[in-house]
Amino acid sequence: MIHPHTELRFISDEIGFGVVATKFIPKGTITWVLDKFDREFTPIAFLEFDKPYQDILDFYAYRNASGNYILCWDHARFVNHSFNSNCLTTAYDFEIAIRDIQPDEQLTDDYGYLNIEVPFKPIDEGTRRRIVYPDDTLRYHKVWDKKIA
Numbered sequence: 001m002i003h004p005h006t007e008l009r010f011i012s013d014e015i016g017f018g019v020v021a022t023k024f025i026p027k028g029t030i031t032w033v034l035d036k037f038d039r040e041f042t043p044i045a046f047l048e049f050d051k052p053y054q055d056i057l058d059f060y061a062y063r064n065a066s067g068n069y070i071l072c073w074d075h076a077r078f079v080n081h082s083f084n085s086n087c088l089t090t091a092y093d094f095e096i097a098i099r100d101i102q103p104d105e106q107l108t109d110d111y112g113y114l115n116i117e118v119p120f121k122p123i124d125e126g127t128r129r130r131i132v133y134p135d136d137t138l139r140y141h142k143v144w145d146k147k148i149a
Helices: 043-048 051-060 136-148
Strands: 006-012 016-021 030-033 039-041 069-071 087-089 094-097
Touching (some): 043 051
16 A cells, blocks of 8 residues: 555656655655555466456566565556665565655655566666666665665
């Protein structure tokens, strides 16, 4: 479940929709937590879906540590990637603001910890990282853990 002081907004033609803070969200606030309405699909169940449904899961779901696809029931599935994200996930199925988030600011995640299967190149933000890789968790977990701490 996404933080209650957020809403879905159209960001741009290039980005599409995103989740935006409607009120100030202080650093350390839980911004998302896995809940009972979120749907979990095993890789076998994923393969049993027709291609259009697989495409939807590929786009809107993330993969947990077990490799299962998690599809959020609310607008949390629209949180966009950023290498300078203001939120990071924990190993305990919740996400935390790693810095203050101002009203009208997008909530963003680093997709590197979402167990992606193939690399992808997001919008250039002028950072050293330019591509999200399937093994980013192994490379950056210490950096992310330090930010969460």
